[in-house]
Structures are given as C-alpha cells and as structure tokens.
Amino acid sequence: MPPTTTDPQASAAPANSRSRVIFASLIGTTIEFYDFYVYATAAVLVFPHLFFPTGNETTALLSSFAVFGAAMVARPLGAVFFGHLGDKRGRKATLVGALLTMGIATFLIGLLPTYAMAGWLAPALLVVLRLAQGFALGGEWSGAALVATENAPAGKRAVFGTFPQLGAPLGFIVANGLFLIIAAMLPSSDPSRPSEAFLEWGWRIPFLFSAVMVVVGLWVRLNLVESTAFEKTVKRGRVTRLPLAEVFRTHGKELVLGTFYMLATYVLFYLMTTFSLSYGRAAAEGAVPGLGYSYNSFVLMMIVGVVFFGIFTLVSGPWADRWGRRRTLIWVTVGIAVFGLVWVPFLSAGFVGVMAWLILGFTLMGLTFGPMGALLPELFPANVRYTGSGISYNVSSILGAAVAPFIAVALWRLGEGSPFWVGIYLSVMSVLTLVSLLLGSETKDVDIEA
Template identity: 70%
Template sequence: MTATQSPADAPATTPAAPVNSRGRVILASLVGTTIEFYDFYAYATAAVLVFPILFFPTGNQTTALLASFGVFGAAMIARPIGAIVFGHFGDKHGRKATLVASLLVMGIATFLIGLLPTFGQIGWFAALMLLVLRLAQGFALGGEWSGAALVATENAPAGKRAWYGTFPQLGAPLGFIIANGLFLAINLAAPSREWFFEWGWRVPFLFSAVMVVVGLWVRLRLVESSAFTKASEKGAIRKLPLGTVFRHNWRELVLGTFFMLATYVLFYLMTNFTLSYGTKAADLETASAAAQAAAEASGTAFDASAFAAQFYPGLGFGYADFVTMQIIGVVFFGVFTLLSGPIADAIGRRRLLIWVTSAIILFGLTFNLFLLPQLDPKFTGALTQAFLVFGFMLMGATFGPMGALLPELFPTNVRYTGSAIAYNVASILGAAVAPLIAVALWAAAGGEPWPVGIYLSAMGVLTLVALLVSTETKDVDYEAAGVSADGRLAEGEAEAASL
C-alpha cells in the first residue's frame, strides 16, 4: 500500500478455501469403513454361530446354514441400489452429507438387529425382520465405500493416491478384528451357552451405536474436496449421473466389476467359509452332541438320524481357537493392505494386481493341501494357520489398491456413482453367492474343500483377463478428468449434461 492509498483502497484478499488436513482425511475415511465393516462382520459371525439356530431352525443343519447365508447374501443385492442412490447424491451434492447418511442408515439397522425377537418368540416373522434390516445394511454399505475412497483419494497429495486409498480399505481388517474380538470375548465370558444364545450375541450389534457416534463426529467436520468443488464451479455436475456413467463409461463399469470379482470371492471365503469349515466337527458323534445341545437351547426338536444323514465334516476347531487364528491372519491382511499402496504408486495398480491375482489363482489350487485334517492335530493347526496367513496376505495385496483404482476409472462428476456401482455389482457376482456356492460345493464333495478352491481360481482367471485388457490409471488427472482445460465440458459430454 502506497502513502497515498487509504486502507479502503487496498486490494481485497480472497480468503483461502478451507481444506481437510491429512489427519482428518485419513481418520474420516478410515473410521467410517471400520464401522461399516464391523457391522457387516458382526452379522457374518452371527450368521454362522447364532442365526441358523435362532432364526432358521429347519431341523436340517445344511438348510439352516444356507438360509442364514442367503439372508447374508441378500444384502449384496441391496448394495448396488445403495450405490445408485448414494452415488447420485454424492455426485450432485457432495461427498460429506452422503457419507453421513450412509453411516446413519448402517448404524441404525445394526442396532435394531440386536433388539430382534427370535423364531421361538414370533415364528418366521423374526427371519423376515432380520432380512429387512440386513437389506438396510447392504443399502448403506453400497454408498459407504465409494464415498470413503473418494474422501481419501480426492484429498491425496500428488503421487500418493494409492497410499491414501489404502486407509478406507484398512477399515476391513480393523472392523473384522473389533467385531470378532468382541464376539470372542463375549463367548469366553458367557456364564452358559444358553445365556450366549439369549443375550450375549446381541451385545456386538448394540455396541455399534457407540462407534457410529464417533464416526459421525469425525465426518461432520469434513469439508468438500477441491476436485468436487472445481467440477461444480465448471458446470460439470450432472442432473442424472447414472445416465451419464452408463452412456459414457460403461466399459469402465464392466472392467471395475471384474477387477473386484476375485477380491470379493477371496474375502468371503477367508471369513465366512473358513469359519464354517474350521469350526464344523470332524466326526459325527461330536457334531451330533453339539447340535442336540443347540436345539435344546433354542427350544426346537432334534432328530439324530436326520442329522446323521446330512452330516459333512470340517476341521473340528473350537470357536474361540479358530477365531483367534483368523484374527492372527487378519493382522497380515491389514499390514499388506498398507504395503500395497506405496507399491501401487511406484509400479502401477494394474501391474501389481496382475501379479497378485495370479497368486490368488495358484492359492485356490492348494485348499486340500492346507485344509484337510491331519493325523496329528498339531499339523492340522499349523497348516490351517498358514492357510489363513497366506490367504489374508493376498487379500490385503489385492484389496488395498482398489481404493484408488476404481475411482480413477471415472471422471469427477460421475466418480461416486461409477466406482460405487462397479464395487457393489461385484459384490453380487462375488460376495453374495460365494458363501452359498462354497457350502454347496463343500457338501457335494463330502466335506473336502478342493472344489471351493477351484471356484476361487476360476474367479481369479476372470479378474486376470479384465486386468490384461485394461490400461494403467495411476497417472490420470484426477481433477481435470471429464472437464476441458478452459472449463467447458469435455467433447462428447455436453449432451449428457442435460440428462
């Protein structure tokens, strides 16, 4: 300011737009997915231990388990619907409000599951209510993951998108450890089996309310990313993002779906199937006694001859022992999730995933080597633990880069919708049917796990083909994608803006 200028003549300064700090971005993307995956794992664990007895007492263990897994899989059907709804609002009105809404829906549904009456109290209406709340969980998760991934990657420094994208992915192993650790603690502290089936299983679902409050506090402090703000200022926001993404990005939708296929199948085989197989009795006498005790606890009749006719063996571990082994494996899941980010930033997402998917295909061929009971129980335990460690290492290595890869396939104005649909349609093709197919293959093979491994390898081949026909995305311009340098819509997109 010169001597002749008055303060009123001084040029106005524009205040800097608020930005999210690195710690806020990491915490907001991590805490929400941790809660969401905690809620999902709480159901997955109960689907194996509790729900077949309390909500689906058919008198046939295979039918009851399949019914329980069927309701588990139903949530996957709701996920693409949630992806479309939350993606629409996330691409039109911003990421923050959408993430808050998805967290609220998931938290309320999970809390209400903990208050449900059982089959013994209201009959099949209990199963219907469980299905409705499970669908609400799936609907919420359909919008959660993509929003969290966008918060992380749209606020990432240059060259570190894959690294930042691993933090929402880290919510999966953390949610698993918290949910299963709590189930394990309650199971060990339960004064009786009857108490666990009456009240103990409800505690993890009710506890989710505390976690949701923490998640809401973190997410309400976020500000919108610069990528979304710039897209809005340039007039690139669509009235109907769904129409735009299907019209102009259908190839990316297909590729993204198949990128996630092997990841989803591996994910739910390592959690749901292995828990069923690992804790299933290895001999008929032990299984029959446990089934009779469970039937008495739930007030249902037990037919020993019918049970024997449809019995198929497992590894025979106790629940506490096997969940502890799973938690050890999931630690490697978390470590390799974080390690995958810097590697994907250095060599590219596609190159890393081609190698990891090839390893998943080979891993699927080893199920009989690792998972058949041995003459010495010590060898069975060691081989099973090695199986869980290897499987979860691969899970981290394939899951980690997805937090950056799927959003990078789409421009800013349809990024929420596109990445959410690809991620959640893959959940139908992979996760929704994986537990059902695994149990059916396991039973058809008389208790041997090798067909389940072949199924995983086949899905890995489909993912590998998708990766081989794709191109690398790590150098895509995240903020300019879909908008030309002069601020106008990119060529070929102007017509879509009117949709």
C-alpha cells in the same frame, strides 16, 4: 486443467488436513465393516439357531447365508442412491447418511425378536434390516475412497486409498474380538453350539455396541470439508443431472472392467471370513466333515491371519504407486489363482498348515484389496465418480460375495468335506479378474480432478 488451478476461490477454499482425511476415511469404513462382520459372524454362530430352526443344520446355515447374501443385492441400489447424492450434492453429507443408515439397521438387529418369540416375522424383519445394511454399505465405500483419493498428495493416491480399505481388517478384528470376549464370558459345554445365555442375550451386545461407534464416526465426518475435486466440478458447471445415466452412457466399459477387477477380491474375502468360520468349526467326523476347531480357537487363528490382511493392505499402497495399480494387481491375482489350487495340501497339514493357509489367504487379500481404493475411483471423472466406482464395487459384490459362501457350502458338500472344489472355484474367479486386468489400462497418472 491449468485454468482451474489459478482460481483464487479454489485456492482459498478450506482444505482437509492429511490426518483428518486418513481418520475420516478409516473410521467410517471400520464402523461399516464392523457392522457387516457382526452380522457375518452371527450368520454362522447364532442365526441358524434363533431365526432358522429347520431341524437340519446345513439347511439352517444355508438359509442364514441366503439372508447374508441378500444384502449384497441391496448394495448396488445403495450405490446408485448414494452415488446420485454424492455426485450432485457432495461427498460429505452423503457419507453421513450412509453411516447413519448402517448404524441404525445394525442397532435394530440387536433388538429383534427370535423365531421362538415372533414366528416368521422374526426372519422377515432380519431380512429387511439386512437389506438396509447392504443398502448403506453400497454408498459408504465409494464415498470413503473418494475422500481419501481426492484429498491425497500427488503421487500418493494409492497410499491414501489404502486407509478406507484398512477398515475391513480393523472392523473384522473389533467385531470378532468382541464376540470372542462375550463367548468366553458365557462359555458353552458344547463346542459346536453357543451357550444358552449367549443365544438368549449375549449375541445382541455387538449389535447394540455399534451405536457408540457410529457417534464417533459422525463426529469425525461432520468436521470434514468438501473435496476440491467436487468443488471444481461445481464451479465448472459439470454436475450432471442424472449421474447414473451419464456413467452408463460415457463409461460403460469402465463399469464392466471395474466390476470384474473386484471379483477375485470379493470371492477370496468371503471365503476367508464367512465360509472358513463354518468349515473350521464343523466337526471333523460330521456328516460333512470340517476342521473340528472350537469357535474360540478358530476365531483367534483368523484374527492372526487378519493382522496380515491389515499389514499387507498398507504394503500394497506404495507398491501400487510405484509400479502401477494394474501391474501390481496382475501379479497378486495370479497368486490368488495359485492359492486356490493348493487348499487341500494346506488344510490337510494340521494346525501349522491351517494357520499358514489363513496367513497366506489374508496376505493376498490385503494385497488385492488395498489398490482398489485408488483404482476404482480413478476409472471415472469427478462428476460421475461416486456413482461409477460405487456401482462397480457393489455389482461385483453380487457376482462374488453374495453367492460365494452359498456356493462354497454346496461345493464343500459335493466334495464330502474336502475343500478341493471350493479352492477351484476361487481359482476360476481369479482367472476372470486376470482377464479383465489384462484388458484394462493403467490409471496411476490420471488427473483426479478432471
């Protein structure tokens, strides 16, 4: 829009430095994903024992995963709420609110009574706080992605968009690393079950520690200034009264496409993190056989894989800026579909095969997740961008992440311990994403300030 580029007020507005943009988008999503992973790890390791003592290990695990998935249902609601605020009031204040909501909910989980202390009230409170976590994450990601992309230099939007994405692997490493240290300090004689000290109080430490991280994140975000794209939207008088109604009225196709763009990413993400931890720790000779690794061993293996997740998240940015988001993601999604077909030979090949499976899966995760930080915001104009990108990202969490661990456990049981059907499930979801990418168009050269 040429007239707005010469606006003296716009040119005189304070700008966020590149380092501030990178750090603000990275630190917030790292904290948010840390909080989410702390719950995901506890959902496998702790909550089946403390909040869902059904007497049946599989039932308890599925109950814990059901609560894990409940947060995904809350995420679109958070996307609508925080998207409304972000498109009407600005990105900065909205991001602060999302971060506070997530941090408070996570801290309070660390203070909850267990089922033995409070009966049914304990899992009920866990559900409420889990919903609050999902509600907050629904507003966090899109805001962080907008901070990165709306402040990016020309031709570097995908590169800058990878920094909020990098919060996912960093949050995983910090959360699981902390659990690993605590588990090592409070060792268990039974590799399939945490120690009594860990179950009594050790598991609470990662949840309570989130308060420290939130303080750091708030300090960074309070020092941001509003993005130029939003300021120009205000100056043009284009702020819409009801962003939700506007985005459905004018960009319904983009909402649907964006949702399916993320589907394979979400399924792969939660299969490689949440389901794999259950499968890796399950006894090799159990009722539903797994890989038989101890918690400490398998988490260390996962952390090695997540390092590749982080590396290839950053690698994906320059690729997407050079070749385009759509072209890059089409090839990566084909790779994910093929990956789902080869789970059995990888996971049947001992330690080397399992390690290769983790590295390959997390590498594909980085390559598919990285470009989304630019792609989804680019689908929508500035006046509905927070709402539109947030809804697409988080509705996909219901179709993908909310049900992925639950479906995976059911397919694992169906296969009597074989991961074959779980891999097929991933491949089918990848085909749906591939179709959506083929139906969509390239967004690399759109005007982010329009």
